[in-house]
Amino acid sequence: MRQHILKPIAINGMTVPNRTVVPAMVTRLSGEDGFVNQAIIDRYVSYAKGNVGLIIVEAMAIHQSKSGPLLRISDDKFIEGHKKLTKAIHDTSNSKVIPQIIHFMKVARSGWRQTIDMLSEDDITSIIHDFGDAAARAKEAGYDGIEIHSAHAYTLSSFLSRHNRRRDRYDGRTLEGRLRMFGDVMAQIRSKVGDDFPVGVRFLADEMIKGGYTIEDSRLIALRMAQLGVDYISLSVGGKFEDAIKQEGLPPYPYTGYSGERCMPGASFPKMPHIQYAATIKETLNSKGYNIPVISVGKINDPDDAEQLLADNKADMIGMARQLLADPNWPKKVSLGREEDIVRCIYCNVCKQLDEKFAEVTCFLWPKGYDQAPEYEADDTPPNWQNDEPLRAEYINGVVKLKWDRASGNISGYDLYRAEDDGKVKIIQAKKGGKFDDKSVLGGLKYSYYIRAYSKSGQNSRPSNVVELDLPLEKFRPQPT
Numbered sequence: 001m002r003q004h005i006l007k008p009i010a011i012n013g014m015t016v017p018n019r020t021v022v023p024a025m026v027t028r029l030s031g032e033d034g035f036v037n038q039a040i041i042d043r044y045v046s047y048a049k050g051n052v053g054l055i056i057v058e059a060m061a062i063h064q065s066k067s068g069p070l071l072r073i074s075d076d077k078f079i080e081g082h083k084k085l086t087k088a089i090h091d092t093s094n095s096k097v098i099p100q101i102i103h104f105m106k107v108a109r110s111g112w113r114q115t116i117d118m119l120s121e122d123d124i125t126s127i128i129h130d131f132g133d134a135a136a137r138a139k140e141a142g143y144d145g146i147e148i149h150s151a152h153a154y155t156l157s158s159f160l161s162r163h164n165r166r167r168d169r170y171d172g173r174t175l176e177g178r179l180r181m182f183g184d185v186m187a188q189i190r191s192k193v194g195d196d197f198p199v200g201v202r203f204l205a206d207e208m209i210k211g212g213y214t215i216e217d218s219r220l221i222a223l224r225m226a227q228l229g230v231d232y233i234s235l236s237v238g239g240k241f242e243d244a245i246k247q248e249g250l251p252p253y254p255y256t257g258y259s260g261e262r263c264m265p266g267a268s269f270p271k272m273p274h275i276q277y278a279a280t281i282k283e284t285l286n287s288k289g290y291n292i293p294v295i296s297v298g299k300i301n302d303p304d305d306a307e308q309l310l311a312d313n314k315a316d317m318i319g320m321a322r323q324l325l326a327d328p329n330w331p332k333k334v335s336l337g338r339e340e341d342i343v344r345c346i347y348c349n350v351c352k353q354l355d356e357k358f359a360e361v362t363c364f365l366w367p368k369g370y371d372q373a374p375e376y377e378a379d380d381t382p383p384n385w386q387n388d389e390p391l392r393a394e395y396i397n398g399v400v401k402l403k404w405d406r407a408s409g410n411i412s413g414y415d416l417y418r419a420e421d422d423g424k425v426k427i428i429q430a431k432k433g434g435k436f437d438d439k440s441v442l443g444g445l446k447y448s449y450y451i452r453a454y455s456k457s458g459q460n461s462r463p464s465n466v467v468e469l470d471l472p473l474e475k476f477r478p479q480p481t
């Protein structure tokens with residue numbers, strides 16, 4: 001039993017049933033009109049079915065500015081759709097649901113982009129009002145709270161940034177000046193939703209750009225946010241325009257450069273590269289008497305790791321964006337003691353590439369043709385082998401030829417595992433059918449293989465028999481003279 005992951009947490013009167021969070025993740029499922037549609041409802045209900053504790057609905061615009069497909073909460077006409085979404089989630093489970101509300105600046109295909117020093121005082125006043133009005137709409141629509149998007153390449157983050165070039169009340173040369181816009185927005189939101197409505201924030205623990213701020217500033221930014229009455233802090237890093245890679249004919253995309261890599265660390269990064277940020281920020285907050293929850297994020301997906309982070313007080317909640325996209329049933333599987341069945345994210349970042357192209361965001365690991373993650377039937381019979389030695393292998397001319405007998409059950413595919421010279425076991429392939437040619441082997445080494453069948457909902461069979469092969473080293477001779 002995972003004592004920490006499954007422990008509820010109270011956030012300003014909202015009881016979140018466990019410590020798992022799906023952080024905001026743009027889905028591109030809404031049209032350019034910005035309305036909630038059935039695909040959006042299905043996506044977020046899948047998290048509720050999987051018992052995710054806190055569901056943060058993707059960034060939604062608080063203003064009228066044009067963009068690609070993006071949800072909106074910028075007018076009363078959008079409230080009805082959001083009501084349907086919150087009702088569908090609340091009718092499904094006791095997951096809590098909060099929208100991330102965003103203001104962004106204009107960007108053009110030419111590469112030009114508006115920066116905050118171009119904003120007039122009137123522009124700023126209207127942004128502050130837009131935040132307050134959007135928060136009020138969210139409350140009316142039945143959300144359990146709101147999250148202010150103050151991260152990545154967007155307006156509020158640019159005020160916090162060390163690259164802020166304003167020289168007025170929001171002066172970029174002092175930390176106090178950089179924090180004032182957030183203070184104004186927070187005060188406006190509170191005046192609209194009251195003190196007893198959860199208001200969280202997402203901001204950057206490190207900008208990850210040259211001349212950007214680091215943890216030395218972010219611990220103080222977090223402290224000020226707590227002083228201003230935010231109810232939780234969700235961290236992220238990077239995702240800035242400053243180092244975005246210019247792509248001909250496309251508007252700049254802030255997740256292309258190094259800071260973007262850090263924001264959504266791919267397969268080449270070690271696991272959990274950013275956990276120290278949440279730990280340090282928690283230390284600062286706790287030492288000053290603030291106990292608001294801090295959400296850690298970034299390549300966390302192992303239940304053992306998540307449990308340990310919570311046990312060690314390095315985080316209060318565990319954010320998993322790509323992992324919960326791959327398998328929204330992670331919390332349910334953990335609570336049922338079926339962690340073996342979790343479909344593990346491989347951080348291939350296909351989801352990120354889809355987002356970049358404004359295409360509907362899906363997961364590479366879902367069965368072919370699915371536009372949502374498969375549902376998990378806990379009482380599914382897991383796939384099973386029909387005999388003791390389903391796997392066979394032979395080595396012919398540089399190729400290990402693997403063949404196996406089909407497993408019984410509702411099979412979606414087979415994972416192939418390989419170890420080289422008794423080293424670490426790795427998954428080398430996922431296959432639908434019963435054979436695979438491994439052409440990346442080297443003579444003189446020993447290879448061990450086994451396979452596991454998996455069902456659509458991610459349930460795995462036990463490992464098959466292990467086949468071991470000692471590959472002969474080819475002999476070379478000089479040419480005859």
Ligand SMILES: Cc1cc2nc3c(=O)[nH]c(=O)nc-3n(C[C@H](O)[C@H](O)[C@H](O)COP(=O)(O)O)c2cc1C
Nearest residue numbers: 023024025026059264298299320321322351352355
């Ligand atoms: C497709 C995609 C869309 C995202 N959209 C948002 C967003 O709307 N708002 C936000 O704050 N972060 C967004 N993120 C960042 C994630 O919330 C998260 O911080 C990041 O993926 C790292 O967490 P992970 O390793 O658990 O995936 C997005 C990430 C991806 C992959």
